[in-house]
């Protein structure tokens with residue numbers, strides 16, 4: 001039951017769930033009030049909640065007085081439309097739409113080989129496909145940071161959904177990059193630091209670090225203390 005009348009967002013484990021992080025940031029970083037409902041991914045206790053909110057049984061899932069929306073891309077688009085004053089597609093909406101879609105459907109090798117695992121520091125041996133994904137990420141960061149440097153510190157200048165969709169990468173790089181010969185250039189590193197120091201990202205990280213449950217298939221690589 002929704003007693004507060006605020007929109008509700010169902011999310012998974014903060015240490016691991018990148019799609020949850022994106023939907024959560026689309027609300028939190030843009031100052032939209034909401035009630036957070038957190039489930040433990042893949043647990044029996046999550047099932048009745050997911051049945052109520054998510055026809056796919058996956059998170060994130062959003063519900064307000066009139067609407068039920070699932071899938072991070074749909075939630076982001078829905079919020080941008082509902083809260084037009086937040087300018088969530090930013091000042092370059094053509095590029096923003098494209099980058100958000102590219103992230104939602106692409107970077108499969110990077111996502112598989114570098115799962116978000118905020119608490120960990122790991123060494124991996126990225127495949128060529130993963131390195132290609134990282135190169136494309138750097139190309140994006142470098143092109144748009146140079147192009148929009150005078151409009152602000154975010155990818156396209158002002159904070160937009162492009163930052164929201166690329167934000168989990170900042171945590172992924174923090175976990176793997178120093179230990180796996182993944183070298184990011186200064187422009188990329190500066191942008192990643194901008195993401196990592198955003199107050200919403202800091203809060204998410206702080207809360208992720210209090211979690212203790214382990215999702216085995218997201219535990220990749222070798223602990224750095226064992227390297």
Ligand SMILES: N[C@@H](CCC(=O)N[C@@H](CS)C(=O)NCC(=O)O)C(=O)O
Pocket residue numbers: 012016017018019020041042057058059060070071072073
């Ligand atoms: N395309 C979906 C992906 C959602 C997704 O795969 N969510 C994962 C957590 S990050 C999940 O709920 N997994 C639970 C399961 O597959 O049972 C989105 O963008 O929201």
